[in-house]
Amino acid sequence: MNNTNKEFDVCIIGAGLAGGVLAAYLGKNGKKVAVVEKMMIEQDGIIGELLQPGGVEKLCDMELEHLVEGIDAQKVKGYGLFLGKERIQLNYPQNAAKVYEGRGFRYGKFISSIRNYIQSLENVTLIEGTVTDFIEDDQHIYGLKYKDKKTGEEQYIHAPLTVACDGAFSFFRQKLSDATHTINSYFLGLVLKNPQLPYPDHGHVILCDSGPVLAYPIATGECRMLISFPETNMPKKSPELIAYLKNELAKELPEEILPSYMDAVDEGKFKVMPAQYVPAQPKLKKGAVLLGDSLNMRHPLTGGGMTVALTDIHSLGRLLLQIDMNNEKALFDTVHEYYEKHHSNNATVNILADALYGVVQDPQLKVACFEYLKKGENYYKEPISLLSAVNRERTTLLKHFFSVAFFGVNDNIKFPTPSNVGKAFNMVKHALEILNPLMLNENPDMVTKGALKVTEGALKVTNTVTKTANSFTDKVSENANMIKRNAKKITSKVLD
């Protein structure tokens, strides 16, 4: 197969967020782009509905902020965090020059806005069809094959670069990456109509016993609610599920939203999506690259997916605009550089998402995290800047992650009984177990690798101390039980 007859500089698989915005950025800056999308009808899904301020910034950097206009997008100014009867408000960062804001919207509407825009660009050709394979040999990918929706015929597109943006259930991921995917949990989605939100214009994270519940505005008078279920328990519509939502979960939700929540449960329009973890582990092959969920996925808890994709589009797009697309070496080097930058730009967003999910699933760390953020602006300011993705410093993330764990330790060893010491060590151990693999999957530099070695050592020591504390606790309670039994015997003898 050769690579003649090049009509396009880039061909893209999928016109979702990643493929659509990449086409927009490259197309409006003079590259010739073909995009093949299998489903042009507007979807009514539960993914991608809160764009963090860091993602809004990326759209602005590419001069594409108009894509979130005219879709009834709602301004989001921060978060409300709930635990039991307590609640705290965490506003997004602001300074003299800027107030950072996110946007809540219907993903389908956002994607339609992107597709309408690229169809208006002279340099972009949007085709409805299903991509069936790459055009490739062992060394190189030369373009793609697709089945045209209208004619049903197989067609070919040749281009120096093929970008696979085929989303969460990507077929092309396996061809360009060594990553395997893991399902961490499921999200059940509902739409609350005209809810009374405790913090209007804010996202809401409710830390329930069974897992986190999220709520954020997505249109005028509409709020998305996502309810987390563990990976062992994929929710299916049934009388048991409805009873659980109405009788159990409802008790843990803020009172204000209960009427609209009960209505949404009665309406029963449930949608379920898995929360997947896919680390970015691309294999380099000439002429092709992965972008968006096909490259990398993290837990949706922090709403980071679109921000990561937009960051990558800006990074890859800028590099591509600087090179001659027919210079094979320059193109190969560009793809390599883009993958390197993917980690340095997005590691914090990725690590935070899965680390925070790990924290809120651990009853002790969850309380420690809430109490830590409750201490005031000096404590929550940097964590919220990480969550909003306007701050991407790994050191800031590590600082606060361990501060939360040690804050919990301090609380436990105020009364240093063996059991409390054991709990404290367990907490640090679990924190390290959550963080280490996530860090390792983000292409750590030498310094971070060194730090991870130290934490691995700490983990071993912690394990030993925990075991000792646990066995000491067991011994103490064994002895206590023996004393109790003997006391009982003596009492009954005396009574006899």
Ligand SMILES: Cc1cc2nc3c(=O)[nH]c(=O)nc-3n(C[C@H](O)[C@H](O)[C@H](O)COP(=O)(O)OP(=O)(O)OC[C@H]3O[C@@H](n4cnc5c(N)ncnc54)[C@H](O)[C@@H]3O)c2cc1C
């Ligand atoms: C429950 C849940 C909630 C989430 N909430 C948020 C959130 O609030 N904020 C946030 O930032 N992120 C969120 N995310 C993540 C976010 O939705 C994704 O990161 C983002 O949508 C990825 O965009 P994409 O373009 O890679 O994939 P998609 O938008 O899924 O696009 C893939 C496109 O490829 C097309 N396609 C697939 N195969 C082919 C083929 N063979 N031929 C042609 N076309 C094809 C599909 O039809 C689709 O249009 C959430 C994820 C989940 C699971």
